[in-house]
């Protein structure tokens with residue numbers, strides 16, 4: 001039986017048997033015991049499914065990954081130590097030196113840097129496109145050696161909304177999967193697989209954890225992309241892997257091939273695992289995700305309206321506002337029509353006034369974080385994105401006066417009062 005998201009948040013992943021702990025246990029063990037050498041050998045050959053070393057798999061992590069996969073409607077999932085690791089693995093699992101991929105330019109600064117600078121050093125090239133460009137223009141970025149298309153459901157920090165159906169259509173026309181970072185929307189507000197996306201990534205550090213306790217990431221595969229159909233393009237998935245006695249993932253694992261490969265190869269070799277203690281905490285966060293997301297949205301809409309009508313505010317980007325460029329798309333794509341609790345805006349007078357305003361806030365804190373229970377602000381041009389050139393900033397759609405505001409789940413009147421007193425000071 002397919003449960004509703006609220007039930008999945010609570011019940012999915014850990015299914016205790018008779019006499020088992022009611023609550024997901026923390027398997028705080030690096031290793032697992034077997035009776036015979038042959039049993040362990042089968043695990044190393046991927047012939048049997050089981051635990052042997054926590055760098056590859058751990059039962060606590062797997063239960064939480066299964067919950068996230070279930071919420072997204074995917075066939076398999078895995079946890080990583082951070083959102084950065086999730087996005088790196090998601091691309092590196094299908095791209096190698098000499099390959100190319102296409103990405104929206106409107107993405108998280110850390111991901112932009114990973115793609116533009118670090119992946120380039122590995123011989124993997126990226127072409128950034130403007131997500132609002134026509135299909136025709138975007139398609140020009142695709143090449144013979146293009147292996148993936150990447151975007152963010154709601155871009156951090158610009159709050160631009162990706163038309164998932166359009167992006168997935170372009171990817172499929174060119175025989176590559178569409179990978180989408182669904183961190184800001186979460187599966188409570190948007191399930192990208194329903195719009196044709198193939199692979200979803202998350203920084204679980206944000207809404208999923210929800211309390212700013214643990215850094216983490218996740219990858220979920222829909223199981224829908226047909227690797228065998230493009231066998232020559234994705235040899236890593238379809239051809240024998242010499243490090244596993246010639247096993248071919250697509251043949252051995254079918255729909256789970258992508259996640260099984262990412263676990264067996266990338267986790268084995270790079271080791272960006274999530275600590276079981278952290279995934280236990282993440283699981284507690286996930287239990288209330290369905291309660292928190294609507295409240296974040298409700299508060300954000302009230303605040304966006306307040307800011308929009310304030311004479312000292314130059315502009316507000318929040319797709320829940322009827323005047324927003326992405327309003328219609330948000331209505332179609334997001335459960336309840338509202339796009340999470342993050343918005344951005346600028347203060348009249350530009351960069352200096354925006355900074356002064358931020359420094360005058362009392363309840364709303366300046367922190368390098370976003371999407372948790374506590375309201376916070378950040379100035380990307382002088383914080384998260386300060387390593388980007390002005391040209392790159394503009395390419396990513398970030399104005400120098402842009403304030404990213406992550407609306408928490410406090411009382412909205414208290415938040416508005418804090419904003420009002422800070423606006424008064426400028």
Ligand SMILES: *Cc1c(COP(=O)(O)O)cnc(C)c1O
Pocket residue numbers: 082083084085087108110111152156181183184202203204205206215216217
């Ligand atoms: C924060 C963030 C990341 C990076 O995640 P970490 O957990 O900080 O490594 C990736 N994508 C988006 C959209 C993010 O907001």
